[in-house]
Amino acid sequence: MEIQKAATRDGYGKALLELGKINPNVVALDADLSDSTRSEYFAKQFPDRFFSMGIAEQNMIGAAAGLAFSGKIVYASTFAVFSERAYEFVRNIVSRNKLNVKIAGSHAGIATGEDGKSAQAIEDIAAYRALPNMAVLQPCDSIEAEKIVFSLGDYRGPSYMRMHRNPVPTIHNPDYKFEMGKGEVLKQGKDAVIFATGTLVHEALKSAEILENENIQVYVVNMPSIKPIDTNLIVNLARKTNCVITAEDHNVVGGLGSAVAEVLGENYPCIMKRIGLQDIYAESGKPDELYRRYGLDAESIAEEIMRFVSKKG
Amino acid sequence: MTKKDLILILKQKAKELRKDILTMIYNAKSGHPGGSLSCIDMLVGLYYHKLRIDPKNPLWQNRDRFVLSKGHCSPAIYAVLADKGYFTKSELGGFRMIGRMLQGHPELNTPGIDFAGGALGQGTSFAVGIALACKLDKINCNVYAMIGDGETQEGAVWEASMSAAFHKLDNLIVILDKNQVQQTGKTKEIMDIGNVAMKWNAFGWNVIDINGHDMPQIVKALDKAPKLKNKKPTIIISNTIKGKGVSFMESNHKFHGKAPNDEEYKRGMEEIEKIDVKKFK
Numbered sequence: 001m002e003i004q005k006a007a008t009r010d011g012y013g014k015a016l017l018e019l020g021k022i023n024p025n026v027v028a029l030d031a032d033l034s035d036s037t038r039s040e041y042f043a044k045q046f047p048d049r050f051f052s053m054g055i056a057e058q059n060m061i062g063a064a065a066g067l068a069f070s071g072k073i074v075y076a077s078t079f080a081v082f083s084e085r086a087y088e089f090v091r092n093i094v095s096r097n098k099l100n101v102k103i104a105g106s107h108a109g110i111a112t113g114e115d116g117k118s119a120q121a122i123e124d125i126a127a128y129r130a131l132p133n134m135a136v137l138q139p140c141d142s143i144e145a146e147k148i149v150f151s152l153g154d155y156r157g158p159s160y161m162r163m164h165r166n167p168v169p170t171i172h173n174p175d176y177k178f179e180m181g182k183g184e185v186l187k188q189g190k191d192a193v194i195f196a197t198g199t200l201v202h203e204a205l206k207s208a209e210i211l212e213n214e215n216i217q218v219y220v221v222n223m224p225s226i227k228p229i230d231t232n233l234i235v236n237l238a239r240k241t242n243c244v245i246t247a248e249d250h251n252v253v254g255g256l257g258s259a260v261a262e263v264l265g266e267n268y269p270c271i272m273k274r275i276g277l278q279d280i281y282a283e284s285g286k287p288d289e290l291y292r293r294y295g296l297d298a299e300s301i302a303e304e305i306m307r308f309v310s311k312k313g
Numbered sequence: 314m315t316k317k318d319l320i321l322i323l324k325q326k327a328k329e330l331r332k333d334i335l336t337m338i339y340n341a342k343s344g345h346p347g348g349s350l351s352c353i354d355m356l357v358g359l360y361y362h363k364l365r366i367d368p369k370n371p372l373w374q375n376r377d378r379f380v381l382s383k384g385h386c387s388p389a390i391y392a393v394l395a396d397k398g399y400f401t402k403s404e405l406g407g408f409r410m411i412g413r414m415l416q417g418h419p420e421l422n423t424p425g426i427d428f429a430g431g432a433l434g435q436g437t438s439f440a441v442g443i444a445l446a447c448k449l450d451k452i453n454c455n456v457y458a459m460i461g462d463g464e465t466q467e468g469a470v471w472e473a474s475m476s477a478a479f480h481k482l483d484n485l486i487v488i489l490d491k492n493q494v495q496q497t498g499k500t501k502e503i504m505d506i507g508n509v510a511m512k513w514n515a516f517g518w519n520v521i522d523i524n525g526h527d528m529p530q531i532v533k534a535l536d537k538a539p540k541l542k543n544k545k546p547t548i549i550i551s552n553t554i555k556g557k558g559v560s561f562m563e564s565n566h567k568f569h570g571k572a573p574n575d576e577e578y579k580r581g582m583e584e585i586e587k588i589d590v591k592k593f594k
Contacts (some may be wrong), residue, residue: 058472096419
């Protein structure tokens with residue numbers, strides 16, 4: 001069977017449109033990137049409930065908060081990196097007041113590619129994770145993105161959803177159920193566990209295949225919910241393997257790697273390995289070239305895990 | 314009630330609330346007297362003359378909204394809300410104290426508060442969002458937002474200004490409390506905001522320019538602004554004096570964010586007591 005591919009942002013746009021049809025209370029805002037974030041699907045169908053805010057992210061978030069205060073279910077989208085422009089607005093209006101604003105940041109990570117450093121958000125998870133009341137979610141395929149959008153429609157509170165530019169394999173079925181605070185074991189193993197999020201879920205799955213040939217059996221766990229995080233699952237699989245790896249297209253400082261390290265440090269201290277940007281910015285290039293160069297592709301992950309497992313002895 | 318009677322009542326009220334403001338800050342030994350005293354006359358005009366509100370039902374859907382973007386002037390709004398009966402006057406004694414309701418800067422869990430301020434430059438955006446929602450829901454109300462003049466040094470104010478005009482928010486009325494002094498000195502010397510009337514006008518707003526301590530002018534402006542409804546938002550430039558009513562606080566940036574000591578409190582209260590409301594403006 002041919003593998004279907006779609007970008008997580010496509011799932012966002014599709015689900016937002018569907019949600020708009022079901023719930024007249026849903027509104028959306030964008031900062032002149034609605035074609036890129038796919039909020040334009042909603043905008044075209046519901047022009048009265050879509051607010052073009054221009055290239056002004058602070059005002060977009062402030063207005064989004066005012067709409068949420070007035071009882072609207074608010075989705076505000078832009079590039080992940082530019083959402084950070086409004087960080088203190090998010091902090092002082094949205095998260096401080098627990099307002100029902102769903103921030104959607106697209107084109108996250110170095111997979112954004114050719115646009116280079118300025119567009120490659122590698123710190124957004126860290127930034128949003130540090131805000132009290134803020135949920136931080138990252139789908140790994142378009143179906144999961146859809147499910148997150150729908151789930152957030154019923155959720156009352158601030159959230160940040162991290163999305164991506166490029167098509168990735170659709171690994172979930174339409175009947176997949178997303179649950180906030182839960183991880184998803186995609187592949188069973190015994191020697192090690194990879195907790196991966198977003199686009200790196202696919203690299204992690206491929207790396208697991210490579211490792212099979214080396215007789216290393218790794219669990220691959222999809223972590224769409226970075227905050228709240230699935231503490232039980234992390235601790236259980238750490239206990240089973242004593243070999244924990246995290247993988248993300250994000251700085252290793254403050255992202256999933258840090259979140260998992262925090263859980264382990266307090267519950268089951270063990271040595272772990274964080275795969276991600278090693279506290280550096282990347283550069284322009286094709287996404288797959290960048291993943292290779294910065295150690296985020298399946299081969300690099302597999303090599304890293306082989307070294308790690310052999311050290312464990 | 315005649316217009317003359319109304320004006321007199323409002324002036325008396327402002328005088329009374331000036332004392333509450335000073336007392337709250339004195340008790341808390343911290344807070345922002347300067348801006349609170351500059352905006353209190355306008356707040357009285359709003360809450361005792363203009364706003365369609367119900368203190369028994371603070372979140373009444375059809376109410377007029379009030380966003381205090383310059384959240385450091387919380388003593389002024391707290392004094393008003395307590396007097397209007399949103400909460401008991403005894404709460405004022407707990408201003409800025411641990412475990413009490415009235416936070417240093419307003420929070421949404423205080424009855425009557427429509428915006429949690431404290432970070433300058435954000436309230437106008439919030440008000441834009443509320444105004445958009447009210448239009449969408451066809452709620453026939455007005456959204457008022459009060460900002461400071463130093464606050465307009467924040468670029469986001471102009472993002473909000475541009476967007477309000479773009480979205481034709483004629484249900485939005487911003488009040489600029491132009492007291493000309495900010496934390497470290499005169500606004501003209503810190504970062505001159507220039508001709509604000511021309512700036513807002515150029516951004517597509519109706520502009521009304523008044524003396525923000527002159528109650529007849531306040532009432533007139535507040536009566537006029539919501540009636541314009543010409544698909545444009547309206548700004549009332551309220552020219553005021555920081556610390557108004559207490560001579561040694563007037564136009565004195567040292568009292569932007571400093572509580573009066575025992576001596577200053579005593580003197581301040583005496584001065585407010587001596588205000589002749591008939592001549593006050």
